[in-house]
Amino acid sequence: MSVLTREEAQSLIEEVLEVYPEESKKDRLKHLTVNDPSITQSKKCITSNRKSLPGVMTIRGCAYAGSKGVVWGPIKDMIHISHGPVGCGQYSRAGRRNYYVGYTGVNAFGTMNFTSDFQERDVVFGGDKKLEKIVHECEALFPLMKGMSVQSECPIGLIGDDIEAVARKTSAAINKPVIPVRCEGFRGVSQSLGHHIANDAIRDWVLENRKDKMRETGPYDVAVIGDYNIGGDAWASRILLEEMGLNVVAQWSGDGTLAEMENTPAVKLNLIHCYRSMNYISRHMEAKYGIPWMEYNFFGPTKIAESLRKIAEQFDDKIKEGAEKVIAKYTPIMEGIIGKYRPRLEGKKVMLYVGGLRPRHVIGAYEDLGMEVVGTGYEFGHNDDYDRTIKEMGDSTLIYDDVTGYEFEKFVEKVQPDLVGSGIKEKYIFQKMGIPFRQMHSWDYSGPYHGYDGFAIFARDMDMTINNPCWDSFKAPWK
C-alpha cells in the first residue's frame, strides 16, 4: 500500500517539476516515475546514469569518489595516492567507516591520506616526476606496504600526465604493484564510472599478478565482492558464510588486502553484495576464469535465509546442511528481535535515497520489521539496478533517479514518511523538518547492518530514531 494513489503520485511529480525551466523539466521528468511492479524492464519508465543538470544540487559525487572512496580506498595494505590537489583526499579521508584491523602506518593505511598536494608548478610542468618520487618516498617510509595505487584527480587527465608509464617504471623499481587509476572526477556522470574504471584497473594490474603461483584452492573457497565493511558489515557476513562451511578467502574490498585480490581468480564462486560497484570485475572473472558469480542480500532475516539457501545450492549437501543449521540457529534469535521491535515500527513508512545496492537491498529488512518503503532512488544507479528495484517496491510508490535536493524535499514534504534513509547532505534538512532520519551510507556511525548480528542493530537503530522523544518537542508549548 502506497500513501499516494497512482494519480496522486504522478501529479506530485508534475507539481514538483513546475518550477524548473522548460528544458530541465523535460529532462528531470524522465528520471522520476511511479512504480508499477508488473513492468519488467525499467527503461520503459525511468532514465538513469545520465549527466546531472547544472545548478540543481545533485547529491552525486565523482568518479574519484567511486574509485578511491569506494573500491580502492578500503584495500588496507596498499597506499592509495590521491594524485592531484589536496582537497579530494582530505574530504574523503576516513569518512566512510570502512573498518579494518591492522597497524595503521605500518602495514595498513586505510584511515590515512596520501596526496601529491599539487601546486601550480605541478599543473604547469606536469606531475609525473613528483609521482615517481612519491612512490620511492612511500617505499622508504612504509616498507611493509604491499603496493600502491594512483587515484587521479581532475587535473591529471587534463594536463596530459603519463601515470601509466610512471607506474610501470616505479613498480619495476620497488618490485611491488603500482597501479594507475584514471578516475578523474570529470569522467562520467557520477561515482559510477569511477567504480568501473577501478574495476578495470584491478583487471589489468592485479588479477594476473600471480598466474601460476596462486594459492591452492579448496572446494568451498568463495570471495565476497562489493562489501566495503562499513561498520564491520563484511565481518558480520563472513562469519555466517564460514559458519555454514565456506571459506571466505577474499574480501573486496572492505578490510581487504592485495593478496586476497590477487588470489581471487582461484575461488569457486564470487558472491556479490554491491552489484553496482563490482559487477564488472565479477563478469570479467566469469569470462576469463570461469568463476560463476551470484548476487546475495544480507539485510534482514528473510533475505538472509533466502540468500544462504541460494548460495548453498551452488555447493554440496554438506554446505546445504550447514546453511540450514545456520538458519535454524538464528531464526529464534531473530524472532526475538522482531518480537520486540516490530510492534514499535509496524506500518511506518520509509523513503530512501542512497547509493549502490541499498535502495533495493534494505527493503526486505524494513519489511521484516513491518515497515514499508514508499519511495526510493539511486544516486548513481543504472537501469539494471532499477530492473531489480521495480520488483521489490510496492505499486504506486515513488522512484526517483539522481534526485535533486529540491525534489527530494518536496517529495518528503508531501508524503510525510516516518523515516528518511539517505546521506549526510540530506540528514539535517529532514531532521529540521521533523522527520526522523538515518544515514544509510555510514549507518549513522553505527552498524554493522549486514548479517543476523547486523539486523539486530538495524532494528534497534530504526526504533531509537523513529521513537526517540526529541521529535515531539518541535513546537514550543506556548505556541
Next chain:
Amino acid sequence: MANNSVDDIKPCFPLFGEPEYRENMKNKQDKYEERESMEKLEETFQWTTSAEYKELNFQREAVTINPAKACQPLGAVLCSLGFKGTLPYVHGSQGCVAYFRTYFNRHFKEPVACVSDSMTEDAAVFGGHKNMDAGLKNALALYKPEMIAVSTTCMAEVIGDDLHSFITNAKVKGHVPQDLPVPSAHTPSFVGSHTTGWDGMLEGIIRYFTLDKHESAVVGSNGKINLVPGFETYLGNYRILKRYMEEMDVPYTLLSDPSEVLDTPADGEYRMYVGGTELEDVKDTPNAIDTLLLQPWSLTKTKKYLKDTWQQPISEINPPMGLKWTDEYLMKVSQLSGKPIPASIELERGRLVDMMTDSHSWLHGKRFSLYGDPDFVMGLTNFLLELGAEPVHVMSNNANKRWGKAMSKILKSSPYGQETEVHVGTDLWHFRSLVFDRKPDFMIGNSYGKFIQRDTKHKGLEHEVKLIRLGFPIFDRHHLHRMTTLGYEGAMYILTTLVNAVLEDLDSKTTGYGETDYNYDLVR
C-alpha cells in the same frame, strides 16, 4: 553471549571484540592476508617512532601524508554562506561540491546548500560555458537566491575558464537577470588552501559591490567599522564580534556572517537562507571608518584590494585571541570609533584574568604542541604564552615562511617560548614524528590528531599524547563548533578546556586503586 540477541544488542564495539569474531578475523589474517609476523609489525612500528625515522620523514619532498589543510573552494563556500540569501555556486566538477557539503555537514551538523554546474568530459574539451548558462538558470529557478556567489574547482581552472565573461554572457543572454548579483572568484585548489579560498571569495564579493563605489566613498561617513573574520568555524566567534560592537555601541558590518544559517532551529521548517550580511551593507563598506582583518595571515588578497582601492587605513591587527590581543583589538575599535570600552567588557576581562589566576598553577609550565590554520595557531600560541604554558611544537601546514618568522619572534620574546619549534608547510605525519621525538603533555588541534594519540599510546602509556580538540574540522565530538575562541569569552573557553584536560589527565593517571591513592584529589 557472542551473538546479538534481543536482550543484548552490541554495535561494532563491543561486538567485534567477541571471541567468535576475533577468531574469525585472526583466521583471515593468518590464512589469506599474507600479513607479516606480529614481531615484524611491532618492530617496524617502533622504528616509525624513532629519531632515525623522523629524519627520514623530514627528508620527504614529494608526498604529503595526512595534510592539515583543505582546498580553496571549500573556503569560498563558507564565505558565501555568510551573505544574506546567497547560494554558493561552484563552477566545475560536481564531486568537489559533494565533498564540501559533506565536510561542513559533519563539522556543523547542519545542512549546507551549495550547487555545482556539473562539468564533465565534454566541458573539459569545450569549456564550461554551457554549464554556467544552464547552471545559473536552474539554480535561480529552484532556489531563488538574492545572490549567487561563484567559485571554481581545479578542473575549471586547469582548462582556464573565464568566470567573468561567462557570467556576463549568461546575463546578456538572459539566463539570469542583469541585476542579480553574481560575484565570482577563481579558487584553484593547487594554490593556497581553504583559508585563502575564503579570502578570494570575499575579495570577489567586495569587488563586485564596491568597484564603482570606492571612488565616491567618503571614509568614515557611515560611522561603521568593517570586520572581516576570515575562515572562521566557531559560531560563537561571529557572535562575540557582534556582541562587543554592540556593547561598545559601534556600528559595524561583519563581512560574512554564517552564524544563523549554520545554526538553525529544529522546529519543523528547513530554512535554506537565514541571516547573513545584508548586501546593502556590503555596498556601503567603503564608507566605513576602517576595515579590520581578523585573520591577517590569510586575508592577503582582500587586504591588497582594499589597500589599493579604498582610502581606509586598513589598520594592522592581530587576531583577537587571548588576553592581550583582545585588549589590543578593543582598544583599536575604541580608538577608531571614538567610543570607550564599556564597563561590561572590562568586567568580562576581569573575569578572564580571575580565571587565569585560579588556574595558573595547573597550566604553568604545561607543554603543548599545536597545529592548524595560521592565524588560529598564532593566536592560540600567544594565549598559551600568556598562561605560562610552554608550546613545544607549533605547526601550520598552510602558512608561509614569513608567518614562521613572525611566529618565532613572538616565541622568542617570551620566557615560555624559548624551546619552541616552529614548523611551516609540514603535515600531520611530520607532526607525529615531532611528538614522538619531544613529547609534549598534550597536543591541540582538529579531530585528525586522534590517530596520533592512538599511535603514541601504542608505544606505551608514558608516551601517550592526548589530543585537545580546538580547530577545524571537529568531526568526532559534538557541538564544539558552537563555542567561542575569540575575545575574553573565547579565552575563557580555551582556558577551561585546557585546564580540565590537565585535570582529567591527572585523574586518569591516579585512579590506580590501592596504588596511586595520592593526588587523586577531590579538591583542586
